[in-house]
Amino acid sequence: MNEKKFDYFIQGEKNKWEIIIGLEIHAQILSKSKLFSTSSTKFGAEPNTQVSLVDSALPGMLPVINQFCIEQSVKTGLGLKAKINLHSVFDRKNYFYPDLPQGYQISQYKHPIVGEGEVVLDMPYGIKKVKIERLHLEQDAGKSIHDLDPNNTYVDLNRSGIALMEIVSKPDLRSPDEVSAYVKKLRSIMKYLGTCDGNMQEGSLRADVNVSVRKVGDKEFGTRCEIKNVNSIKFMQMAIQYEAKRQVELLEDNKSIDQETRLFDTKKNETRSMRSKEDAHDYRYFPDPDLLPLKLEISLIEKIKKNLPELPDQKKDRFMKDYSLSSYEANVLVSEKEISDYFEEVVKTSDKKLAINWIIGDLFASLNEKNISISNSPVTAKKMAQLINSISSGLISGRIAKEVFEIIKETGEEPIRVIENKGLQQKSDPKELETIIDKVLKSNKDKVKQFKLGKDKLFGFFVGQVMKFSGGKANPQLVNDILKKKLK
Amino acid sequence: MHDLAKKTLCSLVEGIKKKKFTSEEITNSFIDNSQKARKLNTYITTNFDNALEKAKNFDKKGNFEGLLSGIPIAVKDLFCTKDIKTTAGSKMLNNFIPTYESTVTSNLWKEGAFLLGKLNCDEFAMGSSNETSFFDNVINPYGDKLTPGGSSGGSASALAANLTPVTIGTDTGGSIRQPASFTGTVGLKPTYGRCSRYGIVAFASSLDQAGPMTQNVEDCALLLEAMSSYDSKDSTSVNIKVDNYKKNLTEKVKGLKIGIPNEYRVEDMPDEIDHLWKKGIEFLKDAGAIIKDITLPHTKYALPSYYIVAPAEASSNLARYDGVKYGHRSKGDSLVEMYENTRSEGFGDEVKRRILIGTYVLSSGYYDAYYIKAQKVRQLIKNDFDKVFKNVDAVLTPSTPSAAFKVGDKKDDPISMYLNDVFTVPVNLAGLPAISVPAGYDKNRLPLGLQLIGKAFDEQTILNLSLAIEKRAGFKREINEWWKQ
Numbered sequence: 022m023n024e025k026k027f028d029y030f031i032q033g034e035k036n037k038w039e040i041i042i043g044l045e046i047h048a049q050i051l052s053k054s055k056l057f058s059t060s061s062t063k064f065g066a067e068p069n070t071q072v073s074l075v076d077s078a079l080p081g082m083l084p085v086i087n088q089f090c091i092e093q094s095v096k097t098g099l100g101l102k103a104k105i106n107l108h109s110v111f112d113r114k115n116y117f118y119p120d121l122p123q124g125y126q127i128s129q130y131k132h133p134i135v136g137e138g139e140v141v142l143d144m145p146y147g148i149k150k151v152k153i154e155r156l157h158l159e160q161d162a163g164k165s166i167h168d169l170d171p172n173n174t175y176v177d178l179n180r181s182g183i184a185l186m187e188i189v190s191k192p193d194l195r196s197p198d199e200v201s202a203y204v205k206k207l208r209s210i211m212k213y214l215g216t217c218d219g220n221m222q223e224g225s226l227r228a229d230v231n232v233s234v235r236k237v238g239d240k241e242f243g244t245r246c247e248i249k250n251v252n253s254i255k256f257m258q259m260a261i262q263y264e265a266k267r268q269v270e271l272l273e274d275n276k277s278i279d280q281e282t283r284l285f286d287t288k289k290n291e292t293r294s295m296r297s298k299e300d301a302h303d304y305r306y307f308p309d310p311d312l313l314p315l316k317l318e319i320s321l322i323e324k325i326k327k328n329l330p331e332l333p334d335q336k337k338d339r340f341m342k343d344y345s346l347s348s349y350e351a352n353v354l355v356s357e358k359e360i361s362d363y364f365e366e367v368v369k370t371s372d373k374k375l376a377i378n379w380i381i382g383d384l385f386a387s388l389n390e391k392n393i394s395i396s397n398s399p400v401t402a403k404k405m406a407q408l409i410n411s412i413s414s415g416l417i418s419g420r421i422a423k424e425v426f427e428i429i430k431e432t433g434e435e436p437i438r439v440i441e442n443k444g445l446q447q448k449s450d451p452k453e454l455e456t457i458i459d460k461v462l463k464s465n466k467d468k469v470k471q472f473k474l475g476k477d478k479l480f481g482f483f484v485g486q487v488m489k490f491s492g493g494k495a496n497p498q499l500v501n502d503i504l505k506k507k508l509k
Numbered sequence: 510m511h512d513l514a515k516k517t518l519c520s521l522v523e524g525i526k527k528k529k530f531t532s533e534e535i536t537n538s539f540i541d542n543s544q545k546a547r548k549l550n551t552y553i554t555t556n557f558d559n560a561l562e563k564a565k566n567f568d569k570k571g572n573f574e575g576l577l578s579g580i581p582i583a584v585k586d587l588f589c590t591k592d593i594k595t596t597a598g599s600k601m602l603n604n605f606i607p608t609y610e611s612t613v614t615s616n617l618w619k620e621g622a623f624l625l626g627k628l629n630c631d632e633f634a635m636g637s638s639n640e641t642s643f644f645d646n647v648i649n650p651y652g653d654k655l656t657p658g659g660s661s662g663g664s665a666s667a668l669a670a671n672l673t674p675v676t677i678g679t680d681t682g683g684s685i686r687q688p689a690s691f692t693g694t695v696g697l698k699p700t701y702g703r704c705s706r707y708g709i710v711a712f713a714s715s716l717d718q719a720g721p722m723t724q725n726v727e728d729c730a731l732l733l734e735a736m737s738s739y740d741s742k743d744s745t746s747v748n749i750k751v752d753n754y755k756k757n758l759t760e761k762v763k764g765l766k767i768g769i770p771n772e773y774r775v776e777d778m779p780d781e782i783d784h785l786w787k788k789g790i791e792f793l794k795d796a797g798a799i800i801k802d803i804t805l806p807h808t809k810y811a812l813p814s815y816y817i818v819a820p821a822e823a824s825s826n827l828a829r830y831d832g833v834k835y836g837h838r839s840k841g842d843s844l845v846e847m848y849e850n851t852r853s854e855g856f857g858d859e860v861k862r863r864i865l866i867g868t869y870v871l872s873s874g875y876y877d878a879y880y881i882k883a884q885k886v887r888q889l890i891k892n893d894f895d896k897v898f899k900n901v902d903a904v905l906t907p908s909t910p911s912a913a914f915k916v917g918d919k920k921d922d923p924i925s926m927y928l929n930d931v932f933t934v935p936v937n938l939a940g941l942p943a944i945s946v947p948a949g950y951d952k953n954r955l956p957l958g959l960q961l962i963g964k965a966f967d968e969q970t971i972l973n974l975s976l977a978i979e980k981r982a983g984f985k986r987e988i989n990e991w992w993k994q
Contacts, residue, residue, distance in 0.1 A: 074608075074609055077834055078829040078834070079607070079609070079834075079835070080589060080595070080597070080602065080605070080607070080710040080711070080829070081589045081607075081611060081706070081707065081708040081709050081710050081711060082707075082708075083706060083707055083742060083743050083744065084744065085741065085742060085743075085744055086744065113825050115824075115825050115828060115871070117828065117831060117848055119831075119833045119844065122829060122833070122834060123828065123829050124825070124827075124828020124829045124831060125825055125828055174844075176833070303872055303873050305824075305825070305868065305871035305872060305873075305876075306871075307821060307825070307871055307876075307880060310713070310714035310715035310745075310822050311711075311714050311744060311745065312744050312745075313744055313745060
């Protein structure tokens, strides 16, 4: 196969530039309670209703680690083929902010729970491996609400203390597309593992994006800027495009880049300086004396490893082998766990080739159109299988099936019901078909004559006429057979 | 009535069980004493009405099974008490009423005791004289111009003046043992992890430990037993069974090996301290213990390390007092101004000094030179003790380098104030248990204490040794109740 080549570069006025991108993803751990308290983590509750004494940092309150969150991060680490550190340490990151009740965030600084790993991306130009530098555990802060009152800021501590995994990549990404593929893959892995729901709208997945540029061919990295807290893949891509262009323009103007933290303004589509390196916080990290170093037993890691579910890469290999899918088809099907589950459910009872075409084609189109996820599809896997089986068994034709799909994608009805109620079953009774065929032949005597004289193409015309009179329900195979006999 | 307040905890508990007197009588006696002792300034908050009600209820249908059945107890105002104002001696928490109870105080209430009031202390337990309290300094019953030490100074004074039968304090660098020594009372800092820190206003988390302060060693054993527990709400709490300290208490210490560390002979130490130490050695020899010279070579680095580690942790622990959620808040035109005004006005000078030191030693560029270095020294100090405890069962030292000093004497000289902790801080750095037991007087008839340091979780041995000293020292508190109004 003639593979495409990577070609994402920025052509400046003087030089061709390459973008270097590294991501720090903040992924909320899927857990009923917070990292160091028993408060609920449920999204969308009334402000300050999910706040314990510990979360609001009352005097004398102490953090107690949530064992489940530890297991979730080990699981994620294993899913990233990463090294699990048997010894890790919780540190305090000190800074003042009203939505940070303790005056420090409990995080992991020098000794994270997970070390180096990797994520494999399937790009149009081939396999791209992105190295993970580390994964560490930390608490989320609360939320400051500035727009409820002109003079006051309100604070909601429901998020305060929720467990996050910060997953830091090496600066291995080179284009907005790679960033998109990386975030999607990471999200997919975590959803497969059940360690993060990946819901970017609810803030379960956010990223800090580090961007720098260098001339193509250069070995040294340029000075980077960090774009804070971007909460959608589209915004990440837009922010990177803007930021890279800004940097290239500065450099081609012989100006230098200031290492700084920037914000992405989604309305103006630009990044803005938030604080320079000089103004950077001194977080005064030190080990949290309220928590002992975290020691993991090898047996725990082995247990989690043993119970690890099949991950996207493994599933893709299996799908290609078991269902003889192309790499493209397999990729699409495993991209989300729900899709692969749907597919496997459908092919349990129905034809796989038809299943792939229907899922990737009509189903995806309808989901896109309605902007819903496959798990919310009115056409459940069971109904899809029923529809496909109706085709395979000859009950309806492919064309009628499309008609049925158009109905059930709105109503969620059983395909069989729709077929029966609307009388869409194929006509497969030879006698009935013979009557129609006889009628067609009778009213087209001249064409029959021409056919018999050798105008073979007219066969299609007769089939078409029969289908027309049958309301499209005639079994095409039978029509063919009977017509052939009659026209001999 | 009056004599009841002078009884020991153990005799009160027994008297109540034998119905010699009622909880109400006892409680009235302590309330009466307390009300007449305003000059000592020991209380920040009293809980007298509530206590009397509890006493009356106890007398009606009390459960006599608890270790502390029917006993009123005033505690240091660093323990959070449900629905009762808890200030930590600070303006910052002057209006703070917890909705929760510390584990240590709940343990006392579970054993049948109830709260008499909240006792004065240095602000956030930072101080060695009780002069840093927002609620003014506490006076030592031994003299109207004397400090009781600190930070548990209110507790020590109240105990020595018989305003409470026993009390509890907290000890981060000597805050139980030094005031005990200054007031002729017994004070024990348990092994780190023996008592839960849950609900105690934090000063320096890796050093803080609650402990009993009592009139004698037997009371100390009983109170330690009542307050100790493993607590899943404190990750540094250790799950080791609590001994029956009182039942196991014995002065039979024959054959125990006692280490005498050469390094505790500090420069300018008054002769009387040295003399007391020698007396202590004689007492223990007399009881059959074997005295051994030992060396704890890194002792001299303990104080400087302590004054890096403790402020570092404090600077972070006290960040939560920002005016946003509870406690004192000052006005400001911006967020930063509100923070600045709140913390400038809410904290006193000593607390600010330690926050500044702590912030400095954790700053990038200084972290390695100070914080990391101090942690390394801390490990060396621990190693010193580990080594020594292979050969001895306990270590005997003086509790403090002097007797109680005068109010104002050291107030403007933090270094000299800090030096008062020179014998007590190594123990906190190593996480070991230690007790101060009164053993004699200085030339002005002010009490002096001896310190016994034990192996981790071996509080029993130092209690037993203290009992042996107590029996032989024949120490009696000699106070005329000059403060009575």
